[in-house]
Amino acid sequence: MLTHPTLHLLTRFGLTGIAEAFPSLTDKEEVQGLAHPEWLALLLDHEATWRNNRRLALRLRKAKPCHHAVPEDIDYRAPRGLDRRLFDTLLKGDWIIGIRTLPKLASFTRGQRRQNLRALINRSQIAS
Numbered sequence: 243m244l245t246h247p248t249l250h251l252l253t254r255f256g257l258t259g260i261a262e263a264f265p266s267l268t269d270k271e272e273v274q275g276l277a278h279p280e281w282l283a284l285l286l287d288h289e290a291t292w293r294n295n296r297r298l299a300l301r302l303r304k305a306k307p308c309h310h311a312v313p314e315d316i317d318y319r320a321p322r323g324l325d326r327r328l329f330d331t332l333l334k335g336d337w338i339i340g341i342r343t344l345p346k347l348a349s350f351t352r353g354q355r356r357q358n359l360r361a362l363i364n365r366s367q368i369a370s
Contacts, residue, residue: 259292260285332363 245265252261263285267273273281313333318326 257289259289262292263288328363 245268249261249264252258252264267281267284267288273284276284313329316324316329318324
C-alpha cells in the first residue's frame, strides 16, 4: 500500500489527526493484530484527540487570562501617587466595621456607591 498518497488525501480532507497517527500506528506491532473496526476506532480516537487539542490551543491563544491581583503585588514606587498607609487601612477592613450604612449601599446605583465609598474612605482618613 502506498502511504504517501493516502496521507496526502487524509490531509486534504481535513483529517490531519489521522494522517499524523497513521504512520506511527503502522509501525507498532501491537496494532498489527487488531481487527479493521478496532484499528479504525483507534484512528478516529487520534483524530478526535488531535481536534480537541487544536481547539484548546486556539482557545488558550485567544484567551486573555486574567491576572489574579493580590495586595502584595502593588508597586508603590511607581509614580502614580499611591499611598501605602491608605492601602493598609483599606486592606485591614477596619473602616467597614464602623459603617452603619453599608447595607443601604447595596440599593444605590454603581455611581452612587462609588461616591459614598469615596466619602467614607475620606472620613476614615480624616479620623485616623
